[in-house]
Amino acid sequence: MAVKGIKSKDRHILNLANIVGDARSIIYHKEDLIAYDCDGFTLHKHLPKAVVFPNNTDDVAALVKYCSDNQLPFLARGAGTGLSGGAIPLNGEVIISMVRMKKLLSVDFENRRAVVQPGFVNLKLTNSIADKGYYYAPDPSSQYCCTIGGNVAENAGGAHCLKYGVTTNHILGLEVVLPNGEIVEIGANGIPDAPGYDLLGLLTGSEGTLGIVTKITVRILKNPEAKKTVLAYFDKVEDGSQAVSDIISAGIVPAALEMMDKIAIEGVEAAAFPVGHPKDIEAFLLIEVDGIEAGLDEQINNIMEVCKKRNVREVRAAETEEERARWWANRKTGFGAMGAISPDYLVQDGVIPRSRLPEVLNNINNISQEYGLRIANIFHAGDGNLHPLVLFDARIPGQREAALEAGSACLQACADVGGTITGEHGVGVEKREEMRFVFTDEEIIAQTDIREVFNPFNLLNAGKLFPTPGRCVEIKRELKEKETAIS
């Protein structure tokens, strides 16, 4: 039976519309599809075949089964805030948008867990349980709009993940639609350590390439009794980064330890949430400790002493909750703030061992000079997660390419000191080739072998996460196949 209001001759569009049931649940006109040609990573675009909006797990399963039976490439999309291009329909995918599956299904305070649909927005969870004094810990800066399903796919982090861990540390159970349309439940009832390989851990951070998450059980936490936040201004980046190492090695576990350099500060001060940071400092640290109030002063004093030893210009604690909130709004809108000082910017996401911070920042500075592009640094310094922001102007020929290259060079600088190429934004389309900075061909094959178990025909979100196989790999594959054919 045809769905009313669908004007298409494409039988797949008609059939997909049939599954979701009404004309408001599918987009297929070219002019409407343009909004879905990329996500938060805008340097690569491709039009999807259609966008469909399922209302429940059964809809998702039926859509997936249809795509799988008809060899149509498909992928899931949350809020589309991903920064590595994970939701870009490289192969003209059918996009299965999760935004209508946005219910908070249940909260169990006694056992500290909540069950949400994947389209439920991160911050809404905390807002829904705040009156009882609880919260959901992973707090990406995009939390006001990104979905928990997208967070699971990217294993998203945030400023407070230093103490509380990233998304994977808070996921207790998942309902997943596999690429053949089968529905599986992993981590039933949210009980830890269920017998079997840890598929929860494997699926979290798999960037939507192993299955589509349709229900999530998360851990919720009691709000800490108190928080104290400190802002420390430094005249030298070097001193700021040394202070980071010193704080950690003093045995303090801050809830958050963030850093911004001069260019980043210029950006946030020109944008919507200025704090009035001095214009001539080279870096600041935003440090938060939380927990039992009686124990916090001692930690704050330790932190202040460490900063003083590292020649801090000024260090002070927030005096009111309002002041603390202003500091955080300034930090959390940091990426977007670059728009105030540059027409375009590219966010990078490398991780390094904390003690190598001064050296790597120096290298990034050199990269900036080499490419003639300004690079701002906003980062989760406590866990060594750097976000170099390469500023450029796409209207100037060659700058877009230069920005991409400079970004890649920053990741190489991270890999060179034993770090990695992404701490929270994922590999997606953007860092596929950079995977080779940290993994050998064999190690990449070990991972694609796992993908084959879940997604054997690679119809789900193909072309993401892994580099196109190098020649040697292909040859090895062939040999292996021949061998098995003979034996």
Next chain:
Amino acid sequence: MITAELLSEVKALIQEDRIVEGENDHLLGNNGLVKVYPQTEEEISAILKYANENGKKVFVEGNGTKRGFGGLSESADILLSLADYKGIVEHVVGDMTLTVKAGTNFKKLQDYLAEHKQKISLDPFHPEAATIGGIVSSNDSGPKRLGYGSSRDVVIGLRIVYPDGKVIRSGGRVVKNVAGYDMNKLFIGSMGTLGVFSEVTVKLRPLPKYESLILLFFPQGNMEEIKAFAQKLLDSTMEPVTLELLSPALSEGLTGQSCYTLAIGLEDVETSVQYQENFIKSIQPENTNMKILTLTDAQAFWNQFYSLHSLESESLITSASLKIGVVNMDVTQVMKESQLLGDSHHLEVQAHGGLGHGLCQVNLKGSKEDVVSAIQQMRETVAGLGGYVVIKHLPFALRQEVDTWGPKPAHFFLLEGIKSKVDPNKVLNPKRFVGGI
């Protein structure tokens, strides 16, 4: 003889003095015709490659503390011990990360780290004998999991020798990492069925500046009271690192008092710990007694706790150890059921469970038939609660009668699929894991 042939082939792979003939008739099974003690990753790799290419089976062990944990074949061709593959590869004090060889003894590691005021925030059983590789591979954790998590929260990188001998790294040496699939997770708790860990990298935590342990005794043993108290504490802003309920028999062994007891651990700066102690005193239920141990006394309690369950196996008395997962507050049900089973089956039962994380351990001792029947009954009860029972320790003969892992999960085909990609020839720890993997 087959063993002689095998021995001579293995001699080509590893120095002769690193090979011994396997023991027979070990009560816990998981033997090998020959046992090897490699000292290099190349040797581990050569042994696996040989086995993979010659249709041999390999069992892997650290120091053998989990020998009674799963396994349906009495002996493999080769028992590969990592007990001599040990030592620190890299400890970056300032970064608070540590890379060690898999066979390194856990207690020795913690003692070494303590000199730097650091620790691995895991509290496994038998730390004086267990190796880091074995702990991670079996995903062992103790009561402090409430405060610090388990292996999946601590391990940031692994070096794994695959069954075909190639070496694969997962994760890395940084504390935050989403490059590629989170393969670490796949190997943690995989019971050596996918690869042999050669190195484990963990993130460290500072040693707490102060610690205490509140023992709260409930002489009347009223579970509703215990539950109500636990809920009140969990709903407060206090931050206990343990909230472990001990059964009367276990508490008697540790504290001399035979009643249900809550062990509430506090670790922070001294002012914070004292504040929390005071809070807990202020909500102390009527009809309970309290004892507070601090610093070394608290540590001594835990040390005794971790080594309580004897690993010795005797032929007349059967001992078993269960890991039970339920929803947090259902821990009280598991404790009750253990008591009942002890009485009805004439068993010695020591049980404990974390009201903040839902994992329990129940140790049983008694006649063979009674132990088996009690396990089966416990499984039924726990299934009714939506949880699972895994048998962490049981003599080999009985593992044929009662399955270590319980029923296969509905998504078993995925587990099987992973195993057959990584270890198509089923070389490593065959039949040791869920559903005969």
